[in-house]
Amino acid sequence: MQDDPGGLWVAEEGDEILGFAWSWTCGDLWFLAQLFVSPGHQGRSIGNELLQRTFEHAQNSGATTRALITFTFNRVSQGLYIRHGLFPRFPIYFFDVTRDRLLGRPPGAQFRHARLEETASDLKSLAEIDARVLGISREKHHRYLINEPATRGVALYAGDDCVGYAYVSSSGHIGPLAVSRPDALATAFRTAIALAAESSASKVSAFLPGASEMALSIAVEHGMRITFPMLLMSTRDFGDWTRYLPRNPGFM
Numbered sequence: 001m002q003d004d005p006g007g008l009w010v011a012e013e014g015d016e017i018l019g020f021a022w023s024w025t026c027g028d029l030w031f032l033a034q035l036f037v038s039p040g041h042q043g044r045s046i047g048n049e050l051l052q053r054t055f056e057h058a059q060n061s062g063a064t065t066r067a068l069i070t071f072t073f074n075r076v077s078q079g080l081y082i083r084h085g086l087f088p089r090f091p092i093y094f095f096d097v098t099r100d101r102l103l104g105r106p107p108g109a110q111f112r113h114a115r116l117e118e119t120a121s122d123l124k125s126l127a128e129i130d131a132r133v134l135g136i137s138r139e140k141h142h143r144y145l146i147n148e149p150a151t152r153g154v155a156l157y158a159g160d161d162c163v164g165y166a167y168v169s170s171s172g173h174i175g176p177l178a179v180s181r182p183d184a185l186a187t188a189f190r191t192a193i194a195l196a197a198e199s200s201a202s203k204v205s206a207f208l209p210g211a212s213e214m215a216l217s218i219a220v221e222h223g224m225r226i227t228f229p230m231l232l233m234s235t236r237d238f239g240d241w242t243r244y245l246p247r248n249p250g251f252m
Contacts, residue, residue: 172201
């Protein structure tokens with residue numbers, strides 16, 4: 001609300017909230033974080049109307065790419081999005097594993113890491129990585145995560161070069177994670193898994209793009225299993241999803 005109130009719309013009837021939609025923008029990317037309609041009021045074109053309002057947000061912001069992550073099984077919503085020019089690109093799988101299964105495993109190669117801080121140098125490194133991987137800067141998102149008490153953000157180093165970043169929540173969830181070059185993804189993900197296993201969380205989890213064969217292979221190698229399938233939809237291809245692991249369907 002403080003950053004971009006134009007992206008939040010609520011559908012009301014009397015004193016009842018029937019649905020809501022929330023979108024955010026970064027550079028030329030518009031992302032639909034949430035769109036929900038109360039089950040008892042679906043079929044009344046409320047979702048379509050909310051989507052039209054959020055598309056106005058995209059147009060007003062000058063965004064040229066529109067994207068979202070939705071449930072794979074949500075056929076009605078997918079049809080709605082396709083009618084508005086957002087097409088399926090690839091699945092995104094929610095993987096998890098009990099932390100106990102990770103304890104005692106050989107850690108494998110890892111990057112040196114240092115905690116991220118809200119400094120000009122750290123924000124510059126993060127912006128450069130995001131520009132290479134996603135084509136946009138996500139400075140406002142990094143500022144939020146760096147100052148989020150339940151999240152640990154680290155810069156990843158190969159020698160003296162910052163080659164990526166990773167965030168790990170106290171709940172054991174990994175993401176977002178990004179690397180500046182494709183050959184760094186495996187070591188970066190292993191580093192993040194090791195950091196998550198150091199927590200007291202009962203499980204370690206991550207959202208892994210179906211486009212990232214390396215991330216999927218490492219997840220299975222560590223005993224992680226698919227628990228929830230999702231789907232990226234967009235108006236066009238964007239970003240290199242072999243080098244980026246999203247945080248969740250709303251944050252991307």
